[in-house]
Amino acid sequence: MSLTRQEVEKIAHLARLAITAEEMPVYVQSLSSIVDFVAELARADTGDVEPMAHPLVGQHQRLRADVVTEVDMHELYQANAPAVQSGLYVVPRVIE
Amino acid sequence: MLHDLSLTELAGLLAAGKVSSVELTRHFLARIDRLNPGLNALITLEPSAALAAAAAADLARGSGKNSPLLGIPLIHKDIFCTAGVRTSCGSRMLDNFISPYDATVVERLKAAGAVMLGKANMDEFAMGSSNETSYYGPVKNPWDTSKVPGGSSGGSAAATAARLAPFATGTDTGGSIRQPAALTGITGMKPTYGRVSRYGMIAFASSLDQAGVFARSAADAALVLQAMAGFDPKDSTSVDVPVPNYAAALDAPLKGLKIGLLEEFFDGLDPRNAALIDAALAVFRAQGAETRRVSLPHLPLSVPTYYVVAPAECSSNLSRFDGVRFGHRCADPKDLLDLYKRSRGEGFGAEVKRRIMTGTYVLSAGYFDAYYLKAQKARQLITDEFRAAFAEVDLVIGPTTPTPAFALGAKIDDPVTMYLNDIYTIGANLAGLPAISVPCGFIDDLPMGLQLIGPHFAEERILGAAHQYQLATTWHRQSPRGYE
Numbered sequence: 298m299s300l301t302r303q304e305v306e307k308i309a310h311l312a313r314l315a316i317t318a319e320e321m322p323v324y325v326q327s328l329s330s331i332v333d334f335v336a337e338l339a340r341a342d343t344g345d346v347e348p349m350a351h352p353l354v355g356q357h358q359r360l361r362a363d364v365v366t367e368v369d370m371h372e373l374y375q376a377n378a379p380a381v382q383s384g385l386y387v388v389p390r391v392i393e
Numbered sequence: 394m395l396h397d398l399s400l401t402e403l404a405g406l407l408a409a410g411k412v413s414s415v416e417l418t419r420h421f422l423a424r425i426d427r428l429n430p431g432l433n434a435l436i437t438l439e440p441s442a443a444l445a446a447a448a449a450a451d452l453a454r455g456s457g458k459n460s461p462l463l464g465i466p467l468i469h470k471d472i473f474c475t476a477g478v479r480t481s482c483g484s485r486m487l488d489n490f491i492s493p494y495d496a497t498v499v500e501r502l503k504a505a506g507a508v509m510l511g512k513a514n515m516d517e518f519a520m521g522s523s524n525e526t527s528y529y530g531p532v533k534n535p536w537d538t539s540k541v542p543g544g545s546s547g548g549s550a551a552a553t554a555a556r557l558a559p560f561a562t563g564t565d566t567g568g569s570i571r572q573p574a575a576l577t578g579i580t581g582m583k584p585t586y587g588r589v590s591r592y593g594m595i596a597f598a599s600s601l602d603q604a605g606v607f608a609r610s611a612a613d614a615a616l617v618l619q620a621m622a623g624f625d626p627k628d629s630t631s632v633d634v635p636v637p638n639y640a641a642a643l644d645a646p647l648k649g650l651k652i653g654l655l656e657e658f659f660d661g662l663d664p665r666n667a668a669l670i671d672a673a674l675a676v677f678r679a680q681g682a683e684t685r686r687v688s689l690p691h692l693p694l695s696v697p698t699y700y701v702v703a704p705a706e707c708s709s710n711l712s713r714f715d716g717v718r719f720g721h722r723c724a725d726p727k728d729l730l731d732l733y734k735r736s737r738g739e740g741f742g743a744e745v746k747r748r749i750m751t752g753t754y755v756l757s758a759g760y761f762d763a764y765y766l767k768a769q770k771a772r773q774l775i776t777d778e779f780r781a782a783f784a785e786v787d788l789v790i791g792p793t794t795p796t797p798a799f800a801l802g803a804k805i806d807d808p809v810t811m812y813l814n815d816i817y818t819i820g821a822n823l824a825g826l827p828a829i830s831v832p833c834g835f836i837d838d839l840p841m842g843l844q845l846i847g848p849h850f851a852e853e854r855i856l857g858a859a860h861q862y863q864l865a866t867t868w869h870r871q872s873p874r875g876y877e
Contacts, residue, residue, distance in 0.1 A: 316738060331808060337697045338694060353632065359629050376491070379719075
């Protein structure tokens with residue numbers, strides 16, 4: 298196994314994913330096999346090639362004018378929220 | 394039969410008043426009622442909205458409007474946001490999500506008068522090559538219901554192959570249009586990166602994702618792409634390049650067209666698959682095309698490169714699903730961290746969690762240079778090699794998949810084996826190139842696909858070559874038994 302259970306637990310924490318104890322061995326095994334598989338890249342001679350930034354030559358991130366283009370639709374958007382009160386998203390208390 | 398007609402034939406019947414859009418829509422809805430339960434290709438049906446849209450299309454036609462897709466039914470992959478209609482992305486996470494707006498693709502096809510019948514099943518968040526990772530269960534291949542239809546756009550492919558709609562939308566991040574098109578015997582087109590807007594298309598790997606079309610011929614795909622393509626200010630990677638008339642390009646003769654055979658695609662290829670490609674090449678040569686071999690030495694690195702870049706982007710994109718603003722939330726969270734972790738742990742399926750964790754790992758401190766940066770360098774090398782090849786040839790050609798459709802359950806427990814399904818399709822995504830898969834024969838009574846890849850914005854050339862091939866062959870006219 299190229300990844301240990303502890304490493305996978307740390308990755309799951311960083312990714313904010315609850316993984317059950319029963320699921321964990323499956324992820325240790327499959328993530329190890331994926332990491333071994335992509336490790337093949339290490340053997341490639343990439344020389345001083347620049348890492349790719351965009352698939353199309355000469356394209357770059359377009360900017361737009363900083364003007365308001367959207368109307369207030371918070372009621373529509375918040376219709377999908379698990380918990381809303383007075384137009385605010387409700388989450389467990391974060392400040393004691 | 395209405396469901397076996399081309400888009401041009403259907404448009405002709407509609408224009409001549411021989412059939413109405415309401416009749417056409419009823420015809421396809423009845424087929425869906427009868428045939429979808431055996432396939433699980435559609436996960437949301439919108440019969441009332443479809444009939445209303447069809448009636449509106451008939452009314453518009455009555456007042457003198459006409460366009461190639463006016464009144465023609467379609468199915469959208471459930472990755473496209475549809476205002477007022479559940480948009481699940483095949484995930485428990487979005488099982489309760491009603492999109493507040495339409496994706497640009499949805500908006501454009503609506504504006505063209507196309508009538509949405511419902512939404513297609515898919516691998517969860519488009520992560521899969523068999524449509525087995527869907528929260529709503531696997532899709533069956535209409536050619537053999539013990540086989541997968543491919544993925545991730547498996548529902549769109551199976552629905553189009555089973556004639557549940559004349560065409561369907563899909564998305565292709567590593568082959569998710571071309572691979573299922575090949576495995577279900579239909580035509581599937583992935584345009585150039587930036588050609589079709591990604592606005593409202595739920596993001597998986599933003600530098601690779603591209604919307605495209607499933608149809609039963611290249612000529613039909615050309616008509617649909619015409620309505621989908623074009624600049625969209627709402628997508629910051631949409632490219633402002635004029636959209637040519639794709640249908641007008643279909644009749645370009647192939648004489649002198651230079652076709653490259655990708656040597657790396659033929660290494661270790663099943664001889665039966667190679668024989669199908671050889672037969673296709675003979676068809677192109679008979680029409681005056683020239684063929685030669687081309688080599689992309691770094692192409693074999695495509696799959697490992699992709700399985701670093703795509704999970705990295707996925708881990709970032711899917712961080713928006715936090716159980717706060719929309720999507721699944723766990724019961725009784727004890728604090729915010731618990732809310733995040735359990736909402737995501739419960740809302741995402743196994744493959745999505747695996748990809749998020751792979752991406753988190755390759756982006757984490759100490760591993761970023763070795764994996765992510767290295768992969769982006771390999772991606773540049775592969776892209777440069779494609780560019781060099783297109784200085785020599787007009788198109789490159791090869792198989793779409795290594796094998797025909799495999800059995801349900803055969804590969805789902807072995808992610809790396811599943812990933813290798815996309816060995817021939819991923820290169821075009823890494824380089825942002827347009828590509829098509831067209832039916833080219835059968836192995837073990839299951840359909841196989843021929844893939845044509847072109848330089849950036851060469852959709853006309855690809856569609857034209859595919860159309861000329863389809864004029865000379867009948868593979869694309871075969872229907873799965875029971876769905877004629």
